[in-house]
Each structure stands twice: as C-alpha cells, then as structure tokens.
Amino acid sequence: MTQAQGFATTQLHEGYTPGVPQFTVATPVYQSSAYVFSSLTEAREKFALREKGYIYSRNNNPTQAVLEQRLAALEGGVAAAAVSSGQAAVALATLALLGRGGHVVAASQLYGGTVDLFDDTLRDFGLEVTFVDQDDFDGWREAVRPNTRAFFAESVANPIAQVLDVASVAEIAHEAGVPLVIDNTVATPYLLRPREHGADIVVHSATKFIGGHGSSLGGVVVDLGTFDFAAEPERWPALFVPHRRYGEVSLWEAFGPERAFITLVKSKLVGDLGPALSPFNAFQLIQGLETLDLRVSRHVENAKTVAAFLHDHPAVGVVFHPSIPTNPWKGVARTYLPRGAPSVFAFELAPSEEDAFARAERVIDALGTIRLVANIGDARTIVAHPASMTHNHMSPEQLAAAGISQGTIRISVGLEDPADIIADLAQALALA
Structure with a gap:
C-alpha cells in the first residue's frame, strides 16, 4: 500500500495482497x-x-516476508529481518554492528538474557561491553571508546518499567558516531515508536505482545533507516568492503542504504548461524499482530487499574509503574508514552524482618488465576520472580543496578476482567 494509512490498517494489511494463488484474505x-x-x-x-x-527458508520465506514488511511499516523503518526468537534478534543486530573487536555501551536495566549475552557470550567472542545506568547521560558519554559501535537499551526496561529518555541517549550515540539500538518489546510500536525520537535500529521479541498468546517464538530486527553508515564507512567494513559472497562488491553498493544492513543480518548471520523463523510461527505472529492495538489498549487500562490497587495495598512497598504519582519516570512516560504505560512492571513487597524471598514465594505460590510463567505480553496475566528466574545469572551488583531484589515480583497484566486479577492478588497478598 502506498497511500497514508492508520496504525490499525497497517497492522492488518501491509505486506500481503490477496490474489496469488488462491485469493485468500x-x-x-x-x-x-x-x-x-x-x-x-x-x-x-x-x-x-x-x-x-x-531460495531456502533459512534465509527467507513468503509468510515471513509479510511479517517483516508489516513490522517495518509499523515502526516506520525501511526493512526488517524476522528470526527465531527475540534473543536471536538482539544477538544478530549486535553482532552485525560490532563486527570484529567491537564494543557496545548498554543500559544496566535490561532483560537478564540480554545481560547474559552481552556480559558472557559476546565476551567469549572477543567483543566488549560497558554497562551504564540508562539515566546517567554522562555515563553514556564516558563509556564510549574508539571501538564502540553501538548503544543498546530497552525503551521500557524489563522488569521495573524504567522509561528511557530515547532522544537524549540517541543524541549521545550520534555524537559518538554510532547507532542507538532499542529493544521495543515491552512498549510495542503502538505505544512508542523509537524512530520518532532518534533511534536507528529496533529489535523485538515478537513472542511477547506482537504474538500476544504465548504460542510462538519469534524475533524481529528493524532498520529504521536513520543512521548514516556512509559518513564513516571505514567503521563498518561488513557493509562497505567488497566481498566474494556478494560478487566482489560491497553490500552498500549492491543493496543501497535501505537494504544493506538487513541483508547483512539475513544473508550472512541468519544464513551462517541458522536462527530461522518457521513459516508457521510467522503466520501465528501475523495473526497476533492484526489485533495489536486493541490488545495493547486493554493491557494498558488493566495495568493502570492493577497498579493503583497494588500501590494502595499495605503489603506492597513500591510499585514500579509510571502511572503511580511517586514514580520517578512518570514525567518521561508522559513524553514518550502518550497512549499509556505498558502492562509489564514490577512491585516490591513491603519491608519485613522475614526473608524477602520466602515472602515473595508465599505470595506467588498462592496465586490462582495468575500463573507463574517465564514470559511477558501474554493474553493471560502472569508473574515471575526475576532474581531467581529471568535475571538469575546476574551478579548481586547487576541485580541492584537493574533495580531488582529478592522481594521483586514482575507482573505482566493480561486481558482478563481486572476485578478478577485484583481479587487473586488480594488473596495472595493477604499471606504476605
């Protein structure tokens, strides 16, 4: 489609024209x-x-291509690569930028699997990382090295819903001559489009809100088309040095600024490492994507109601949701999230002489409607204990930097009747 169209129209129609071969809608x-x-x-x-x-479905597939084109359009990007998981999307986007001997500056407030990737596996590959508090703009600047090739952060941090000042971090990244990569999984393009605030590349765990039903893994890398790699081509040899794989021409020469980076991700990294998205999972993710705005709107309203309940509950010490009046990121959220704050956030149990983990365990195990699941963005309300689950490989110092303690409970508020979510939380918190 070439004419201007709204978010809901794009999420339903972009990338697929009925007519070949059976006129299926x-x-x-x-x-x-x-x-x-x-x-x-x-x-x-x-x-x-x-x-x-x-050629071969490890590199591309017609169903996958629809998902890629649709998500690129929703994020305002120029091209996308769909891969097997969100973790694969983060890894491939980072590897494509860092090349050999590169360095990434990353926010301390990240999903635990991303911290593991950066702080362990990438170091095994000879790549380097420096973690900084995402609100410490001087820290971002001071972390830059001659071999820095990317900044990386989440638009809304998992699990404490810390909202990133995208524009400020993007400005610092561009001063350093590197792109800002944003993991937009929690916010989704419906709530926040990082391109509008200076970001250059977006990654998603499509497993989460894009799919929305906890049924299929998938990830997406979106090139927003905003970073000028050609300004310093010597920093990006994978894009500008002619290579035998591409007929002794460079990717930039062969595919131009709109396709070169994504071609690097797809033709080299997905092709060589193999994290392909299955056609059926691509289909499932497209089905979820077609209702993204409707679902996320309901998630947002339910989360606001649940956060208010938790804020008023005597067993809860703090609620990390931007709708709470005392939340330190409430002002940033007003700027970046005009449609409302996402439904993934955390809360801390009120201080007590009892062991924090034991209290959190008692509350979590008492839940009924709400399930203990290592996922977010599901249609169902689910919880996790980050310190012992999703972020369990992190050191005590890393957990503290991410705002996580043994009393932290992450909740991903689903689409149920909010009264039922609150009733389940109330009976479980009574045991705290």
Missing part, C-alpha cells in the same frame, strides 16, 4: 523448506543475490 502459511528454480541461471542469480526471490 488471510496470509497463507508457505510451509516449505525450499523453492523451485525455473533454470540454473535463475538459481545462480538468486544465490549471488543479484536477483530477488526465495
């Missing part, structure tokens, strides 16, 4: 591992990336 599942070539000449040209088309 819903995007088909092209459940195929490979594709027939009409001739060896056609195969040769496609393998050399001189001709567009499908």
